[in-house]
Amino acid sequence: MDLRTGLVGGNPGKGRTTDLVIAGGGPAALSASLYAARYSIDHVVLESYQPGGQAALTAWIENYPGMGRISGGDLAARMKEQAERWGGSFETATVTSTGLRDDLIEVKADSAVYLARFLIIATGAAPAKLGVPGEDRFYGRGVSYCATCDAPFFKGAHVMVVGGGDSAVKEGLHLSEFADRLTLVHRRDRFRAEPYLAEKLLSCDNCSVRWNTTVSAIEGEDGVEGVLLETPEGEERIDVDGVFIYVGRRPATEAFSGLVELNPDGTVKTRGIVGTSRSNVFAAGDVTDNELRQVVTAAADGARAASAVFNLMQ
Ligand SMILES: Cc1cc2nc3c(=O)[nH]c(=O)nc-3n(C[C@H](O)[C@H](O)[C@H](O)COP(=O)(O)OP(=O)(O)OC[C@H]3O[C@@H](n4cnc5c(N)ncnc54)[C@H](O)[C@@H]3O)c2cc1C
Known part of the structure; x- marks a missing residue:
């Protein structure tokens, strides 16, 4: 690591050391970024595709307080815009593995390596498959x-x-x-x-x-x-x-399996809502074993996780 520039892993211009990496870009991560930014925590959000996660993929949401009926895409865009306005920083990257390097968490993404004091896992969930003949063959063709x-x-x-x-x-x-x-x-x-x-x-x-x-x-x-x-x-x-x-969800936790304890169903085993088996790693939203999986609970988890990081940094 170049201590002057903070660049790591031989990826000039990509990857850095930071106080906090937020893995995922759904409602949990967007809320975590908003709160982290307002706490002045240097952080980066790493999202594979586009911010908003599952919420951005539903036509309408009518149970997020204060929003009436809003398209999932619009709600996600508003969340991202609000986080960015406060200084949230976003990069398109898929987290592929995580580990430890000295006292820091090493977050390997497809295009760079990041070192962070804290990590919030907010990678949510992907659709579960039915597992029947024809499902894969006709994916995208019906x-x-x-x-x-x-x-x-x-x-x-x-x-x-x-x-x-x-x-x-x-x-x-x-x-x-x-x-x-x-x-x-x-x-x-x-x-x-x-x-x-x-x-x-x-x-x-x-x-x-x-x-x-x-x-x-x-x-x-x-x-x-x-x-x-x-x-x-x-x-x-x-x-x-x-x-x-629509037969359930598969938590996206492969990249974290060696870092924190997971449940048999792949969700992150939480302690006190957003805590994990590692004191500097938190989990928020659908990736956790918390019961209700909604935009409002993901956003609440993200806020709690950022607040927990802030408290540990004091
Ligand atoms: C069809 C449908 C309709 C829904 N309708 C409603 C509703 O009306 N009201 C409501 O409250 N909730 C609704 N939900 C649930 C709601 O969308 C989820 O609870 C919420 O989006 C969870 O947020 P999250 O941030 O925890 O995870 P997600 O929304 O799953 O976001 C996770 C993000 O992480 C990214 N990611 C995954 N792995 C990686 C990786 N390795 N590296 C980097 N990024 C990664 C993904 O691309 C994704 O963008 C609906 C869900 C679905 C599927």
Whole structure:
């Protein structure tokens, strides 16, 4: 490391030593950056793609206090703009591994190496897969995990949504505004989604629900043409043009597995909401084992984590 410039790892112009690295760029990280900036903590946010995370991929959010109904993309953009206004610093980089170098945390990204006194893990979660034949083959050709991104391609089509939680029902409602017909397949006999959303879907004119039913295969030639279902009455094939999958999330913690203790499901094992097994590493948002996974809880975690860093720096 060049102590004068702070550059590390032989990456001139890339990578640096800093007080805090925030890994991820979703609501948890954006909130952590806002709070860190206001505490004057030198920090960098490392985000793989674009800030906003899962929140940026939903058409509308209507349970973030004070915002009424707002598109996920707009909410994410506002959060980023607010953090930047206070001095938040963002780089496009994927964190690939983490470890220790002397007293510092070494954060290796695809394009640079960073050294930090503190780390906030806010890498959130990615969609879980159904794990059925055809899912990978038709990804991008009828199989999707993002209704907001892909709904316009299914105007006038018959689409299937798989899942029964908030995301499945909410994104199903969004899809029903484009598709001619929407069939939601759920393995249980009732939704886990908020009653308000569930009632909306159940009263939607072009929506129907298949209860106690699972998908066993997605079929087609060049794109999705149909789905094989396991129903209480036996196997059934129905024709659909698209399949949107909302069956849970996979925490993005591979890069931190040697640094902090993880739970068997891959989430970061937390102590006192945002603490981890290492005193200078915190975790915030969907990447943690905290129960409610929403924008408001991710933002709260981010604030708590930045505040914990600030307290340790005093
Ligand atoms: C379809 C859908 C609809 C939803 N609707 C609502 C809603 O209406 N209201 C609500 O409150 N919540 C909603 N949620 C949940 C909400 O979006 C999440 O709880 C929230 O985004 C979690 O924020 P996060 O910052 O913890 O993680 P994420 O939003 O998952 O952000 C994590 C970020 O980290 C980045 N990342 C991952 N790995 C790395 C790495 N190795 N290096 C660098 N960057 C990395 C990712 O690219 C991502 O941008 C919805 C979620 C989905 C999927």
